[in-house]
């Protein structure tokens with residue numbers, strides 16, 4: 081399998097890369113995102129086999145089958161070992177890894193958040209940790225991951241990389257702005273290769289620091305600075321697997337259709353659903369659910385993609401969906417426009433930079449977002465979240481987190497009789513206790529292993545929002 085940039089001309093085959101070449105990279109050199117040169121089609125015979133494999137051998141075996149279609153530069157036995165080591169019952173809490181729960185016909189929840197940090201990002205990040213360790217050892221290299229987090233991404237990255245050889249993590253976060261549970265999760269890690277940096281400032285300050293360090297190319301090269309952000313193809317690919325696992329649990333035969341509703345921010349999760357559908361999975365609708373930051377809902381309703389300013393980006397009670405632009409969205413637009421890299425470049429590299437928006441409403445391709453690719457969308461506000469958390473708890477005895485609640489609210493508006501509507505559950509309620517208390521008047525359930533986590537010793541370095549200080553800290557901790 082070769083990988084292309086979303087901004088490359090179709091004739092430009094010289095720039096195509098293999099999986100391990102793009103694994104440790106971020107953006108393509110032309111500013112685009114990597115995608116496979118084609119989506120492997122999964123035929124009826126293969127689907128039957130995969131259904132049996134998931135049932136009889138489990139999620140890791142299914143992941144190995146799917147990943148093998150996209151990775152041909154890791155020997156099969158090694159890739160199998162990586163999958164087996166990643167997706168275990170011990171780490172994810174159940175044999176199914178992503179168990180399906182029925183709420184009421186036709187509404188289901190696909191539980192993606194039973195990994196170490198209780199958010200779905202573990203599904204991809206745990207694999208990434210093992211792939212990074214493998215590839216770095218093979219090359220005899222080291223990597224220093226520098227990131228900015230306001231919650232879920234940072235902790236998922238740290239739990240994936242803790243104790244891994246050849247990798248260090250330097251994670252900046254805005255001082256005092258994460259939930260107490262999220263702070264405790266990250267700061268209680270005592271592994272020598274994990275560094276928490278609490279910055280005097282807001283999340284944007286952290287992101288600016290990361291950008292400033294990465295823009296110093298000499299420093300970046302000397303200290304082998306890398307990232308694990310959501311545009312990494314390996315993360316997206318890992319997420320495709322659970323769409324298949326969800327489908328197999330919701331259906332008895334491969335002729336049945338299902339729909340998915342996905343609480344969306346950077347469009348990584350739902351883009352994995354798009355890839356699953358392109359591979360031939362019988363997906364009827366892919367419903368994008370947003371919160372008040374409705375960049376994506378606006379696009380799917382109107383054809384206008386409009387990036388928000390920071391003043392126009394709301395801080396909400398589903399904070400992991402608070403985005404001003406959706407960094408993976410370019411991947412879908414590439415497919416929507418018939419993989420015309422020159423047009424994608426004009427839209428994302430030009431119009432968006434100059435005008436902060438582009439408009440596809442008059443383009444015939446825009447209609448195909450719904451008709452050909454199955455996309456639909458909806459939006460949910462704070463009051464909707466509270467009402468949905470309450471109603472779901474009262475009617476089904478199931479406690480859901482605010483992000484999942486956004487999706488349940490929107491899923492109800494798009495469900496059709498006879499077609500299972502699978503909502504992706506992206507976090508557990510304990511991570512967002514304040515909103516649960518507001519909705520239910522009681523504290524959320526706490527998994528036993530997190531009892532008293534807030535009282536554990538913390539390992540974190542406080543720092544001013546100063547590039548020089550961050551660089552000095554990194555230099556000091558890289559022998």
Ligand SMILES: *Cc1c(COP(=O)(O)O)cnc(C)c1O
Nearest residue numbers: 232344345346347348349400506
């Ligand atoms: C990251 C995150 C999302 C958004 O996922 P995207 O892939 O960015 O669309 C939704 N819910 C939770 C809990 C998250 O952590």
